[in-house]
Amino acid sequence: MSVETDVVLYDSETAATLDYAPDGILQHLTTGPYTFETGATLPQLVIGYETWGTLNAEASNAVFIAHALTGDSHVARGASTEPGWWDVLVGPGKTVDTDRYFVVAANMIGGCSGSTGPASLDPTGVAWGSRFPFTTIKDSVRVEARLADELGIKTWHAVFGGSLGGARALEWAIEFPERVRHCVVVAATAEASAEQIAFAQVQTAAIRLDPDFAGGDYYSNDRVPSAGLGIARRLAHITYRTASELDVRFGRAAQGEERPISSHGRERGRYQVESYLDHQADKLAGRFDANSYLVLTEALMSHDVGRGHASLEAALERSLGVQFLVAAVDSDRLYWPEQSEQLAKMLPGDYKVEYISTPIGHDGFLTDIEQLSEPLREIFS
C-alpha cells in the first residue's frame, strides 16, 4: 500500500464538498497503488466509508462495523435521509452509543457502494470489469487498516460484523490482533465450509452463464446480467431464511389472482413464495452490480483465516489478547450455530457465545440483532 493518501470529503446526497464529516454521510479515502493478496496490483484504490460520533483525544473509543455481502457502509441513518441497516443498534443513546463511541464503517474493496470495484474506471476511463483483480477479505482488512491509520485510530475498542462482516471482523483480530480489544463475530465462521462454497458456486455460475455477462465487460453494453444476478439472489435468499419461516409465511398460497397449476401455453401463475423470490431478485438487480456480487462472493468463498499462517489454529492463536463475543442465529442453515461454537472453542483467549433466537434463519443477524443488546452492553458500557 502506498503511503500517499488524500482525504476527499463530499456529501453523497448533494455532491457538495465538505470540510467536516457528518454522521452517516459517505466519505472517500484515495490511496496510491495496492498489491492484492494474489499479487495483482491496482494503481489506486478508493475506500468509501462513513463515520458517526467523535474520536476522543486518546483515540480509544473507535468501533469498526463491517457490512455483509450486499450491505454497505450505511450502518445508521445519522445526518442522512436514508435509514441504516443497524439503526436499531447504532446511534445516539443506543447500544453502540454514538454520543460515546466513534463508529466507522467501510465499503469492501470490490463492491459497488463507494469503494473501488469492477465498475470503477481505470486510468484510461474504462471500467475495470473482467480485469478487476481477485480480492479477499484479508485485502479489505489491510486496506481498512490504512483507513484506520488515516483516521488516527491505532486500536479499535471493538470490531463488529455479521455474516461476511463477521468474517471481516475475525480477520481483523487475526491480521492485526494488537489493534483490536473486542471482536464481535455474528453468524460467521473461521473458514468457508464446503457447503457454503457450494451454494456460492451455483450463484457465481448463474451470473457467468447469463449471456449479458459478456465475460464481465458489460458496462458499455445496453444490457447487464440482471437475470443471472437475480437467480443468484433467489438461491442465496433461500439460504438466508428457513423452511419453516417460508412455510408459515407463504405455504402453498397462490400470488394474488395468479394460477400456479395452470399454464395452457402461457406463463404459469406463481405461488406467493415465487413472487417473493422474484421481488428479492429484482430488488437486488436494481441496486447491485453483478461483477461486484461475483467478486465479493468469491472473496467469501476464499474465506480462511488460516491462509498465510502455519495452520488455522496458529492463525487463531494470534488473537490471544482479543476478547470475543461469538454469536449465532439459532435457526441459521447457512452458518450453523455449531460452526460458531466450533470457532469459539478454538479461540485461545476470552470468549462468550450468545444466540439470536428467531425462526427467520441467517438474516436474523439483520432482523433481530437487538437480541444481542445485553451482551453487547458489557462491551459498550
Ligand SMILES: CC(=O)SCCNC(=O)CCNC(=O)[C@H](O)C(C)(C)COP(=O)(O)OP(=O)(O)OC[C@H]1O[C@@H](n2cnc3c(N)ncnc32)[C@H](O)[C@@H]1OP(=O)(O)O
Ligand atoms: C448487514 C448487511 O450489510 S446487509 C444490508 C441490509 N441487507 C439488505 O439490504 C439485504 C436485502 N434485504 C434483506 O435481506 C431483507 O430485506 C432483510 C433481512 C434486511 C429484512 O428482512 P425482512 O424484514 O424479513 O424482509 P423480507 O425478507 O420479508 O422482505 C420483505 C419484502 O418482500 C416483499 N414481499 C413479501 N411478500 C411478497 C410476495 N408474496 N410477493 C412479492 N413481494 C413480497 C415485501 O413487500 C417487502 O418488500 P420491500 O423489501 O421492497 O419493502
Ligand SMILES: N[C@@H](CCO)C(=O)O
Ligand atoms: N441479507 C444479507 C445476507 C448475507 O449475509 C445480505 O444480502 O447481505
